[in-house]
Amino acid sequence: MTNHIGFIGHAERVPMSWSSLPPAVWVLVVARAVNRLGAFTLPFLAVVLTVELGATVSQAGLILTGFGLATIPSRLFGGHLADRIGRKWTIVAGLGGCAVAQLWIAASPGLWSAIPAVVLLGLAFEIYEPPSQAIIADVTGPADRPAAYGLLGAAMAVAAVAAGLLAAWLGQWDLRWLFVVDAATCLACAVLVGLALPGARRAQLNRAARAWRDRKLLLMLGVGTVFAVLYMEVLFGLPLTMLDEGVPASGVGIVLAVSALTQIAGQPLLRRLVLDDFQVMTVGYVLLAVGLLATGFAGSLSAFVVAAVVWSLGDLLLLGRALTIVSGLAPEHARGRYLATYGLSWGFATAVAPLAGSWLIEGVGSFGLWAICGLAAGGLAAVQPLLRCRLRKPD
Template identity: 40%
Template sequence: MSTPVLEKPGFLRSAFGGLPRPFWALWGGTLVNRLGTMVTPFTGVYLTQERGMPVAAAGVVMAVFGAGSLVSQLIAGVLADRIGRRATLAGGMLATAAAMLWLGASSSLAMITAAMFVLGLVIDAYRPASNALVADLVSPEERPRAYGLLFWAINLGYAFGMTAGGRLASMGFSWLFWIDAATCVAFAALVWRAVPETRPAERETAGGFGVVLRDRLMVAFTLVMLGNTLMYAQTVTMLPVAMTETVGLPAGEFGLAMALNGVIIVLAQPLVSGWLGRRDPARMMALGLVVMAVGFGLTAFVTSVVGLAVTIVVWTAGEIMTAGIAGTVVARLAPAHLRGRYAGLSGFAWSVASMLAPLFGGVLLGVGPEALWFTVGGLGLAAAAGMLALGPAIRRR
């Protein structure tokens, strides 16, 4: 479909120009939503401090959230192809707003657990629809840049949301639920008003994921993505534990070092996204995975906050290289009428990694830092090798 584009003068055009207006509506909605992402980063604190749960009980409740997230991407992928990208995205955001308010109003263990499961089910339901929309709206040549800019918006908004959420939590957790719900509604309204339905007229929607699972190239790429996500998920699972408990860094120093990740992404991503988009996706992703693997492997030798900062700079550089590639490859592999399902399978790798990463990471950290970080680095190198092996088939597709 043909849509008008936003033109930018001078050097800004290489970073922001030439993309259709509906994409920028999707980008703006993503930014607004992430500006208000305040509940999930503080869920553990809310359950233990506000609701008085023991740590073990809070862990069980958060595992229930993970169980909802595990099936979320698969269901949302089917819905994006069957009922449409716009309806799935807007509906998922409205359902997320309702689940947020339900959780905030719940006081019994049973109600909190049920609300957490529903929240896990709907909070990321927008992702397959969003990825399919970008593939529908943006030309193949511009997709790496478009996906990279969405990644930038997520990081820009999340950095603000984390900072504001921490301050608001001290005033009362109810603020977090209402603001998060409001930004979800705003995202839904903006997409419904400014983004057209892009699902192709051809609709071969019978069945579930069988057709995707029969695509051996897509399944192999999903396994590569699983290696990537198992590596990256350590940043929010075992890395904080390893640095504060094993290395002995104060929590404040660890938080300050981790802020480098967001700062580098916000400053660098728009500047390099155009250049990265002109590179071969498979080779660029493999290179990014190698750089990330080196960064995580070096974490085994960290003894100070300066050393941690160096490793963060390294793996953040790799993260920027890979940021727009996964969506680009999935869009290249997927038939237009199945883009939601393909994106859902790709998202499923993230859900699986979020559950597996703390399990194997905790066991390996118990053996020693070298066991954890060399294994994590090895996963990254294996994923890079897999990506290079898939490169010729992806280029032919």
Template identity: 30%
Template sequence: MSVTALRRATRESVSGLPREFWWLWTSTLVNRLGAFVATFMALYLTLDRGYSASYAGLVASLHGLGGVVSSLAGGVMADRLGRRPTLLIAQTSTALSVALLGFVRDPVAIAAVAFLVGMASNASRPAVQAMMADIVRPEDRIRAFSLNYWAINLGFAVSSMAAGFIAEYSYLAGFLIEAGMTLVCAVVVFVKLPESRPRQQQEKSVDEVPVSLGTVLRDRRYMGVVGLSFLVAVVFQQGSVGLPVAMGSAGFAPADYGLAIAVNGLLIVVLQIPVTRFIEHRDPRRLLVVSSLLAGYGFGLTAFAGSVGVFALTVCVWTLAEIVNAPTQTGLVVSLSPVHGRGRYQGVYTLSWSLAALVAPLMSGFVIDRWGAEWLWGLCAVVGTAAGAGYGVLMRRLPAEPAPATLAPVVPAAEASTA
């Protein structure tokens, strides 16, 4: 591809999106650039504080449990209070709890604050996704979600590298830097982002049912999608929980795992935008079927890996699945969500990933200890196949996306804060 063609492709990928989206995108990028704590938490607890690996695992589980709790709470807040107030509360709470985590020393206090960090940090996700759906035109949403996912991975790649250098200097500095950058995100939201929650219709039809968590849970097709998302998420989680254990058991050094998994972040940064241009207007059902199969069999091929190079090749396969799945799945969730229930629907969807983060480590450890890593990779192939078949059956008829003209006007920020 020539330089001119590359520039034109880049312009087409980023053009046409509203200014509010780019401020939200900037907030996401800054937030991920400062995400140091999750990277070095285990090292901080075991090396700096001298706790056992079991205790570090407990703290990580409590952090994940906090995310499970706030997935639903954050979705309800986004619909009731508004997207902007939810983001401000979540990001401010995250900054304060992360800073506090750097100062507490008692093991019970560390575990409790880690739970609060997980709860506060995850509460913003439904609001971010709901706001993005509010402000971006339906035909541009796949592209917008893809760009946001690209920012997440770019920020994580940079913060992961920076975390090692910061940890060598001071773990406390890492906590305070993350707290400061999260506050910057809150400032960006406060100054640059208006409330985007659609106004409730002034005259409701007789048949209109208010959206509650019960409404979401009774939506069988949507909950089917959430269940399939959970299966795919469990598979993807093996890249960070099953793969390092399996490589370590096979005699590979931590540096070997680092080299193999680095391919994941590199490919996402390089390929996310061009791949999105290819999939943007294609059938989401087929994309989800294909990505589920690629994820399952990408991890399944790991059973035949005997060198770092082959491990890296398998990472390439399931990373391509991740690139296709992430924006397509988020766009599908929006298309299945009623306008005035986006926060709750996004919260339940976020819950599927939070639960997967809890289940995947337990599953991988049990399977590897009981039967060996080969069985884990075979199980991933089975789960990916089941998810692909499920998408094919469940999503035969996708609902039509509501036209932009049918959306209710936006609630002013001052009014939303008192809603």
């Protein structure tokens, strides 16, 4: 297989500004932000299953496990469809499926009806991710992709902050209305994409382009899975650590809001860097390592906030660059499948991080958890030069 990797590791020119990005990127960013504004239902799903529909805690756990398992084939299916029927209509289909599942959950008269709806939601939940990422790669050059992925990340972060406020307001009433609003945002996003996004030509599915046989992609998947586990450990372990240090639960929300705002405010940094992708990722992993180690030493809300600023800047540098590298590895007709395969790192991390985090907290304490995570991030920084050489080597 011949990969399109000639540009990997090079900073060919200064990336364009957001205002110069193609219209298709802006349509996608607006649509995804609208969708993210309503994506506040998952934290409430267990509450609806137990309080509204009478499930026991163990039953709710099993149902949510089913949801999580269903998201793994969902992403692969999205990548396959993106390369088969086109990016645009795959996004529309995925969002439509999410809307149907959300409305089904909201209207369920009992647990027996909600279970297949939750599984359907999992099967549709990740379909739109690979085509969304592939569209950005389709309409931008290698030097411009970090800015485009950064814009998408910033829009999602802003919408996430607004989504939390909207969820707090809607949560005063019947929680099922959260799912109705989420379904409405999915449909609004689907309509916007269907009407405003240019139609892409249907790709011919090249069976020779099999992502699972590309060793370079698998190498990125391995590294990306370690990063995803570290990212998910923050979401899982940070609240436990802060509560253990006597910081009130409201402090967790403050730290997560600061993290989102840091990623928004730091976006201009992405457009000023002229380092190559792997140099940027080395800096990102160093910042992540410092932030995670600082979390282990933190004992007050202000200290956790400072640590969050540091690791959030690391996340900012890492997320878009990894997608840029993977989209460069992929043949043009197989970008959806490549990005879907790489995206499995988040599915693996979602399954591994809670188990590993709880085991480490019980075994070595909160400080031990963050020390190990910091060392792992430092190790990822150290291997970036080797990864760069390996990915640039011809097959």
